[in-house]
Amino acid sequence: MSCRLNIGARPLGDPALPDALRACRPTRNQQAEIGGILVLGSGAWFDAKGARHEEYRLVELLLISNELGIWAELSVFHDLWGQCDFRGRPQPLIHANNAPRLAAALRELDQVLGVAAEPGEVTFYGRAEGYGLAAPDIIDGLGPDLTNATFG
Template structure:
């Protein structure tokens, strides 16, 4: 299962930068690049990804002095060159990296599997953080189903990455706090089969609502109770695929009781969420015109908006829970 918030995080404190105003930016760029290389050498990250640079005054962290986000990695250094890191300032260079894992020998991919960030303070202190956004390293998935075989295929590479990053930085790894999903350790994650999960079905309990909130923030005016169809149902849902070219981005669905919505395919990353916006706006307009949810879905079939196309026919019927799980897998 793929998440929008980290399943777990780890932190390191490399040696400080002796002259941060002169070399702090280059130190951050080199360090995120080296961590990416470690992950790539173990087959954990794939080509692509985006980078961000943010500079803040420590007295006003909520108002960045400079910020560029989600740019291609090949222009990251060029954008960062505009930054002046002085005492009293804080620099963050971060990467969002696509990655791969194995399930019964089959390679799976998510467009944001790892997040890597380096913080450098104007006085010279440095901190590195890394988070993972899926569960193949765990002995139990985020819906509490045992998956020891999946963990055997993937956890050793994550453990190797943590060890190599510690050697690279010359510092011990500091596992982050337990999340809603799992407890990070120095070599990966605690065995959920042995100690149990902190929450039942953490993916359904927390991730599904989080995806909904993220999606609604993209809509003009956000969520409107009087404008939108109900977003939950116990009835079977009919659904159609939403694609961008050959890429499956999500599922548009509706039920006979008047519920309808869009489930982004988490593995497709940001585009999966963006692709739902025009169809949810169509749903909103259809509801305003008095159309039923199933009529609204039928009105979208075979159409294209902003380069994102809905299939010409309904491809399946299932429970909403099963559809949400389908959308959340690699």
């Protein structure tokens, strides 16, 4: 069973949020445990000129509870956090306008969850490093072109 809860602009550290989540349990089974929460992080990013753009699913946060405890996974799906776009073109202004915001959000998430984040698995698109993305290898002024990837 799944439940959708629009938390709007409410911060994840809002003390009222746990009660709102528990209210999603089925009325016939108020003892049901919440196994996972997927937070779709719609938000804003800033282009090279500083113009704000709204973006659906800018980030995703998955929280899972099981017999081993609780773990969280943050995923980003856009090139605006990196030093180069997906075609490998450097984007220093876009990176400067957005990467510090990602770092601040990750630090805040550490604080809300009460534990320091660990980098996840390396993907085709990059790897986490500290509170951001590792710098790509730059060859002849360009990073890797990630647009012609073949999977499988």
